[in-house]
Amino acid sequence: MEAEPAASPSAEDLLWMSRALRLARAAGARGEVPVGALVVGRDGHVLGAAGNRVERSRQASAHAELLALRQASRRLRSWRLSGCTLYSTLEPCPMCAGAMLLARVERVVYGADDPRKGAFRSVYQVLAHPGGNHHPQVVPGCRAEAAVQLLQQFFRDLRGPAEG
16 A cells, blocks of 8 residues: 655644754754654644654664654553654654554654655655555655754764865
8 A cells, every 4th residue: 555645734834843943953952863853632732842862862762753752652641642743854764653653643744854764755665565554644845954954064063174
């Protein structure tokens, strides 16, 4: 079964992505890869919000998306996040995409494509697998330029001035 066609971001999506970008900037300021994520419930309330914490926690699974999903599950007291939208500044990796599928997230809105680990369209097509029983709506490219610039600047700063 193929994933449904991508939708365009709404005005509300753009606002939530602005908040995710703030979380990403804060993660970058802590020395983390600048990725931010939040889970918004059907009622428009934030249920979980996080930036990457891989370096600080020394845990490969401390991606912003997983941290936000965990917070949302605790808040709802349920692993099922039906009706929720996850916003991420970067296309989720296979680990995060798998967690979103298992949690039954309704929509995923993300900023920049990830040409190395993207799980929705860039490298892997997790949603297109015929064995899947859940297929969230995916809205790629929401505030992509801002997300790409944030990532590029982080890695430029990390590498330092080019020798020449």
